[in-house]
Amino acid sequence: xxxxxxxxxxxxxxxxxxxxxxxxxxxxxxxxxxxxxxxxxxxxxxxxxxxxxxxxxxxxxxxxxxxxxxxxxxxxxxxxxxxxxxxxxxxxxxxxxxxxxxxxxxxxxxxxxxxxxxxxxxxxxxxxxxxxxxxxxxxxxxxxxxxxxxxxxxxxxxxxxxxxxxxxxxxxxxxxxxxxxxxxxxxxxxxxxxxxxxxxxxxxxxxxxxxxxxxxxxxxxxxxxxxxxxxxxxxxxxxxxxxxxxxxxxxxxxxxxxxxxxxxxxxxxxxxxxxxxxxxxxxxxxxxxxxxxxxxxxxxxxxxxxxxxxxxxxxxxxxxxxxxxxxxxxxxxxxxxxxxxxxxxxxxxxxxxxxxxxxxxxxxxxxxxxxxxxxxxxxxxxxxxxxxxxxxxxxxxxxxxxxxxxxxxx
Amino acid sequence: xxxxxxxxxxxxxxxxxxxxxxxxxxxxxxxxxxxxxxxxxxxxxxxxxxxxxxxxxxxxxxxxxxxxxxxxxxxxxxxxxxxxxxxxxxxxxxxxxxxxxxxxxxxxxxxxxxxxxxxxxxxxxxxxxxxxxxxxxxxxxxxxxxxxxxxxxxxxxxxxxxxxxxxxxxxxxxxxxxxxxxxxxxxxxxxxxxxxxxxxxxxxxxxxxxxxxxxxxxxxxx
Numbered sequence: 001x002x003x004x005x006x007x008x009x010x011x012x013x014x015x016x017x018x019x020x021x022x023x024x025x026x027x028x029x030x031x032x033x034x035x036x037x038x039x040x041x042x043x044x045x046x047x048x049x050x051x052x053x054x055x056x057x058x059x060x061x062x063x064x065x066x067x068x069x070x071x072x073x074x075x076x077x078x079x080x081x082x083x084x085x086x087x088x089x090x091x092x093x094x095x096x097x098x099x100x101x102x103x104x105x106x107x108x109x110x111x112x113x114x115x116x117x118x119x120x121x122x123x124x125x126x127x128x129x130x131x132x133x134x135x136x137x138x139x140x141x142x143x144x145x146x147x148x149x150x151x152x153x154x155x156x157x158x159x160x161x162x163x164x165x166x167x168x169x170x171x172x173x174x175x176x177x178x179x180x181x182x183x184x185x186x187x188x189x190x191x192x193x194x195x196x197x198x199x200x201x202x203x204x205x206x207x208x209x210x211x212x213x214x215x216x217x218x219x220x221x222x223x224x225x226x227x228x229x230x231x232x233x234x235x236x237x238x239x240x241x242x243x244x245x246x247x248x249x250x251x252x253x254x255x256x257x258x259x260x261x262x263x264x265x266x267x268x269x270x271x272x273x274x275x276x277x278x279x280x281x282x283x284x285x286x287x288x289x290x291x292x293x294x295x296x297x298x299x300x301x302x303x304x305x306x307x308x309x310x311x312x313x314x315x316x317x318x319x320x321x322x323x324x325x326x327x328x329x330x331x332x333x334x335x336x337x338x339x340x341x342x343x344x345x346x347x348x349x350x351x352x353x354x355x356x357x358x359x360x361x362x363x364x365x366x367x368x369x370x371x372x373x374x375x376x377x378x379x380x381x382x383x384x385x386x387x388x389x390x391x392x393x394x395x396x397x398x399x400x401x402x403x404x405x406x407x408x409x410x
Numbered sequence: 411x412x413x414x415x416x417x418x419x420x421x422x423x424x425x426x427x428x429x430x431x432x433x434x435x436x437x438x439x440x441x442x443x444x445x446x447x448x449x450x451x452x453x454x455x456x457x458x459x460x461x462x463x464x465x466x467x468x469x470x471x472x473x474x475x476x477x478x479x480x481x482x483x484x485x486x487x488x489x490x491x492x493x494x495x496x497x498x499x500x501x502x503x504x505x506x507x508x509x510x511x512x513x514x515x516x517x518x519x520x521x522x523x524x525x526x527x528x529x530x531x532x533x534x535x536x537x538x539x540x541x542x543x544x545x546x547x548x549x550x551x552x553x554x555x556x557x558x559x560x561x562x563x564x565x566x567x568x569x570x571x572x573x574x575x576x577x578x579x580x581x582x583x584x585x586x587x588x589x590x591x592x593x594x595x596x597x598x599x600x601x602x603x604x605x606x607x608x609x610x611x612x613x614x615x616x617x618x619x620x621x622x623x624x625x626x627x628x629x630x631x632x
Binding site for chain 2: 002005009012013016316317319320321322323324325326327328329330403404407
């Protein structure tokens with residue numbers, strides 16, 4: 001019997017038990033669609049993060065407290081991380097800023113602090129993330145481009161001035177397009193004058209950058225004055241184009257290590273951030289996929305179960321086929337192919353389903369789930385493998401039936 | 411006409427059920443010549459169906475020899491060898507027709523030719539169905555056909571790979587006498603065209619058509 005004839009015969013057998021076949025495929029449909037959905041969303045998130053990191057600008061280096069180098073792949077995956085150092089805010093000191101300032105490779109830099117608090121204008125309240133930055137932050141934070149008014153200057157340090165993002169303008173003044181420059185808004189008992197607004201960021205898709213909508217900016221020293229400390233949470237540095245980014249990051253790190261221990265600070269390039277993100281994502285994807293695979297096993301057992309029922313029901317047919325000259329191999333091929341057709345149909349419906357889920361996901365989060373050729377190949381591979389593994393035993397049972405007994409079966 | 415096509419020598423068939431041995435067939439010696447029309451008669455339980463199954467290669471002898479066109483078949487013969495011989499040399503016709511219910515009459519007749527990888531099985535199947543007089547019913551499924559029609563399709567299927575031997579197990583058992591006679595006539599015609607036909611039957615009319623009658627009782631030819 002040719003391969004094509006066997007496929008045709010399998011399709012007829014499946015079609016003549018439509019409801020049963022569909023119910024049997026359900027496990028495969030759910031299994032394949034959950035695996036494919038998770039893989040495609042994982043890929044989508046990675047692409048999104050990659051575009052975010054490249055949108056930050058070029059030649060950027062970030063100094064953060066705590067050693068997170070263990071999370072990047074480039075260091076060989078040493079996961080011994082002291083998490084306590086992430087939240088310690090008093091590691092980076094003004095002296096470090098002075099050190100960085102002296103380096104010829106550094107074009108711009110800005111220290112950054114974060115506070116939480118609430119703002120009010122007349123009867124409207126906002127609860128933004130209050131970010132203290134230095135004037136050069138406009139060069140080191142990509143989305144920070146001035147729309148109306150101006151950004152801070154060195155003279156503004158310590159003054160009660162504020163720069164708003166469009167979303168915060170909307171919350172406080174009711175309209176994104178409102179020009180609030182010169183307006184006085186309250187933070188606690190302190191009055192702040194709005195000196196500028198930043199542009200709406202050009203793309204809305206990045207989940208990571210959604211924080212940006214929630215920010216307002218204050219001069220760095222002003223934040224220190226409010227919090228009563230000289231802490232620095234992060235330092236953003238833009239390297240001069242004439243220098244190699246990796247070498248410079250290494251140099252900054254070594255310079256800072258003269259006054260810090262190894263687990264106190266991390267110096268990251270954009271590439272490092274991407275590596276970190278990708279390793280976190282791949283671990284998450286693998287874990288969730290492993291859980292989703294359980295449903296594939298359940299689906300496979302369902303296929304095996306129904307194939308065993310089908311073999312028993314069709315005992316007489318097997319007897320007839322053997323009587324007219326089918327070999328054990330032909331019978332085996334027929335039932336194995338039938339199982340594979342079942343799992344592949346289930347897989348195809350599963351992929352279609354995850355395509356639908358991807359569309360909904362994109363509408364909800366603006367992240368495009370990526371179903372590419374590789375993903376389709378994965379689904380096909382999964383389906384065929386499950387079909388073979390769980391179809392083999394029923395097919396073997398069918399092939400080994402005694403023709404005389406099979407013909408007598410009622 | 412005197413070429414031996416089937417030779418059984420001291421052939422026995424024993425089924426083991428737990429402790430007991432059931433001797434179904436005992437020391438069968440039988441020669442059947444090419445072009446014969448043989449009827450095997452006997453009471454139920456006499457072993458005549460088992461004899462037909464062994465001749466038809468669905469079952470193997472426990473001891474003794476079976477030569478099918480000089481090819482030796484004994485208990486050591488591999489299932490695959492038997493399947494391939496069945497495919498080429500033997501056509502079966504059963505009492506209960508044994509057509510596959512899900513597929514059309516045409517597809518049923520095509521099936522043995524698909525297994526033997528014959529070219530253009532559909533064309534040949536149509537010719538065979540036309541020959542048994544059911545050309546206009548070829549695309550119906552067996553369940554939509556009468557008993558007589560089903561048996562004619564079964565005969566068409568038995569002829570698919572142009573086998574030497576047609577084996578029929580009570581071919582008229584489930585048919586009324588009129589359609590039964592039609593089936594007997596078809597078998598008779600096939601015999602006249604040179605096919606060797608072996609029929610297991612209770613039906614005296616079938617036995618009358620046969621040129622030789624073999625009677626079996628308690629597993630022995632009498």
